[in-house]
Amino acid sequence: MTKSISIFEPKKGFFISNENLILIFLTVTLFILVILQRTPNFDFGNMITFISIIWVLYIFGLLISNFFRYQHINGEFIGEMKLENDSILIEKKKYLINDINEIEIYCEDIKGQFVNSTLEFSPHLSNGLNNVIRLKFKNGEKVSYSFLQTEREQIKYFKKELTEYFTRGKMSWLHLLTILDMNDYDEIQKFKKELK
Structure with a gap:
């Protein structure tokens, strides 16, 4: 006892965890690469496929690991x-x-x-x-x-x-x-x- x-x-304000910042970065990067790939001036080859695989694996890993992790302490x-x-x-x-x-x-x-x-x-x-x-x-x-x-x-x-x-x-x-x-x-x- x-x-x-x-x-x-x-702490007051909005909090974004490092894991979610990485996810946002990967998502924005992938989105920009896909948009740029559609223009005639850019050709990223297999880079979009490679980042897409990393993005999918990261999301899958994050969703699974969240079942075993504690909420962040913001304060x-x-x-x-x-x-x-x-x-x-x-x-x-x-x-x-x-x-x-x-x-x-x-x-x-x-x-x-x-x-x-x-x-x-x-x-x-x-x-x-x-x-x-x-x-x-x-x-x-x-x-x-x-x-x-x-x-x-x-x-x-x-x-x-x-x-x-x-x-x-x-x-x-x-x-x-x-x-x-x-x-x-x-x-x-x-x-x-x-x-x-």
């Missing part, structure tokens, strides 16, 4: 998050629970999960970074952080602290159950008895 969660700051890790009964410590900033009006946590992404089974030009294994905690304060301020989840580093392992936030009215019952990944009826009933 982990005592902290890694905080991640995604940087900036610190850790620790949940405590009376506060949430994020990136060395301490947010007191008494100052918080509402806590929202979206945490269904775990590193290594298979994210898409279709053939496409992006990796199919999750990087575990599509998780967010949002804090809404009584003074109207809001903060939001992305965080990493792995098999060993998950927000649901802070059950005691999350339960405390619920009992203090910072999140709804259904939201707590979602975060704790509880959907079995018997498990939920047992948890209700624990709360009483």
